[in-house]
Amino acid sequence: MxxxxxxxxxxxxxxxxxxxxxxxxxxxxxxxxxxxxxxxxxxxxxxxxxxxxxxxxxxxxxxxxxxxxxxxxxxxxxxxxxxxxxxxxxxxxxxxxxxxxxxxxxxxxxxxxxxxxxxxxxxxxxxxxxxxxxRIGKYGLDVVPDNATILTHCNAGTLATAGYGTALGVVRAAYDAGKLKRVFADETRPLLQGARLTAFELLEEGIDVTLICDNMAGYVMSLGLVDLVVVGADRVTANGDVANKIGTYSLAILAKEHGIPFYVAAPYSTIDLNLTSGHDIPIEERNPDEVRKIGDRLIAPPQVKVFNPAFDVTPAKYITGIITDRGIVRPPYRENIKKLFGGE
CATH class of the missing domain: 1.20.120.420 (translation initiation factor eif-2b, domain 1)
Structure with missing residues (x-):
């Protein structure tokens, strides 16, 4: 749609x-x-x-x-x-x-x-x-094994783009190539973009998707059910640090611990060479009621204090590769990002 x-x-x-x-x-x-x-x-x-x-x-x-x-x-x-x-x-x-x-x-x-x-x-x-x-989907095919199970976070699909998607662009390309077994989608609290949007989008296209709570990802990995993690990005800095939906950082650490490749999918327009590292990225903090409520229903005491950052920063050391429209960038990121995008 x-x-x-x-x-x-x-x-x-x-x-x-x-x-x-x-x-x-x-x-x-x-x-x-x-x-x-x-x-x-x-x-x-x-x-x-x-x-x-x-x-x-x-x-x-x-x-x-x-x-x-x-x-x-x-x-x-x-x-x-x-x-x-x-x-x-x-x-x-x-x-x-x-x-x-x-x-x-x-x-x-x-x-x-x-x-x-x-x-x-x-x-x-x-x-x-x-x-x-x-093009991101096409390059991403190179890192997807046959009969793959991909875990993703938030929604980086058609709904997050003008069409096709970044992380879900890789999923779509793998599905079309017959390489995809299924997708695990984190629900992505507090606004549930994984549950509401990614699950919806993949079901609409007939792609096998299983929804899990965010805090189930580590256990699912420990069971050997995940071949790779692919997420989108809201900003990639010159050293390869990545800002994405809150919870991405934790997922990257879990993937590292379990020896699972962790990929970020993003177009050149998401690369910000003006920022040297993720420490420089401004992180949006949103309305506390997004955490206190699900929809219009309170799930916590209305007076409780809330910290609600919309994004976190995943350091480059946890990222296996960044799948872009110009190819896959791998470590050392500062050098290779500059080679690929230094003219922007």
């Missing part, structure tokens, strides 16, 4: 907060609505956030009604508003910067030229992501 689509000068987003029980698209007509959808995780996943923000820039330009002289200042406000929605996923900033650079090229044209140019760039970002993910 489509994560998002553009029609009649509006952005339609699949509301992922309602999955798996309701497949509903929300119609967004302003950049403020796009910003709110990103904050509230109606759209989530680093590549999908970037694509949605790009369309948000288009909506901002479309709805402008002031004078030509003030337009650039106004569009910068749109840019900054969208940029402030979520701090960890670098694809957001990458996509917005591409949109801003496109604006600089077309800003001296007519209003129609500006709108057409920005929409073309948003389409390009969206379509490029699908192709990047398919």
């Amino acid at each position: 489509d994560t998002m689509y553009w029609r009649d000068n509006s952005l339609y987003l699949l509301d992922q907060t309602r999955l798996p029980f309701e497949v509903t698209y929300v119609k967004l007509e302003t950049y403020e609505q796009v910003a709110e959808a990103i904050k509230t995780m109606k759209v989530r996943g680093a590549p999908a956030i970037g694509a949605a923000a790009a369309y948000g820039m288009v909506l901002g330009a479309l709805k402008y009604s002031g004078g030509a002289r003030e337009f650039e200042q106004y569009l910068r406000k749109v840019y900054e508003t969208l940029k402030s929605t979520r701090p960890t996923a670098v694809n957001l900033f990458w996509a917005l910067e591409r949109m801003w650079m496109r604006f600089q090229k077309v800003k001296n044209g007519t209003t129609e030229d500006v709108f057409t140019g920005l929409l073309a760039e948003a389409y390009a970002i969206f379509n490029e992501d699908v192709e990047l993910n398919k």
